[in-house]
Amino acid sequence: MTVAFIYDPGCLDGSRGGAELAMDELLECAPVDITSMAEADTVVIGNCATIRPSIIPDLEDKKVWRYHHDLSRVEHPDLRAWLDVNAQHIFSSPLHRDLYRDHPDGHLIPPCFTLAEFKPNRQIRRHPSRNGACTVGSWQGPGKGARLLSELGVPLDCYGTGAFQPYGAHIQQLGPVEHSKLPAILWQYETFYFLPTVPEPFGRCVAEAWAAGATVITNDNVGAKYWIEHEPDKMFSAAQDFWSLVAP
Secondary structure (H helix, E strand, O other): OEEEEEOOOOOOOOOOOHHHHHHHHHHHOOOOEEOOOOOOOEEEEOOOOOOOHHHHHHHOOOEEEEEOOOOOOOOOHHHHHHHHHHOEEEEOOHHHHHHHOOOOOOEEOOOOOOHHHHOOOHHHHHOOOOOOEEEEOOOOOHHHOHHHHHHHOOOEEEEOOOOOOOOOOOEEEOOOOOHHHHHHHHOOOOEEEOOOOOOEOOOHHHHHHHHOOOEEEOOOOEOHHHHHHHOHHHHOOHHHHHHHHHOO
16 A cells, blocks of 8 residues: 655744644654655545645545544635545544534544653652643634633743733743653643633644643643543554554
């Protein structure tokens, strides 16, 4: 079996979000040959806002898997229509699948990322020194929940940048953080807050804070909440589960 991966290269500002990072990690652990569209017999399509319907003829003789990371509101409608009819669909959570609506029987697999890196090591578990609360986000839109965090009045360290950060005298803005340093930062805190006002199909930061051992305060707008409460092991086996489905 040969597989082609198609997904957006990143955001307009050059950054790479959780969807792109998850697809990168799936590629890194692929048990099959990854090749070009022309040579592949199976195609996986991730986020595809930049992909045009002109690729449809090249997909018609292949098995196509649509791995949803967001809500597919900005992709070309002709491409979405073709994928809705012809692709097999994978969603990141039950919330995600319910929001998409068109595929109530779609497969459920959380995003692939190195969640094990966030688990505290033995030394940290033996000598915990957690205190305070934090939040992490890109803060690129009002739906990330900054207003609710601002209204809580809880002393909060805020990581990340964007025009819609939480605000108030009780919030300390600590700016962007390298993802490789995030586990050690999360190990310092007792509580993690993330209260989006619009649905987050998964919510990577919530899963990472949970894996790091923080008490997570979130809401039902976060898809990761299902996995944490019902099937936490699935977040650690996501890559294996994905490839067992796509390339059995």
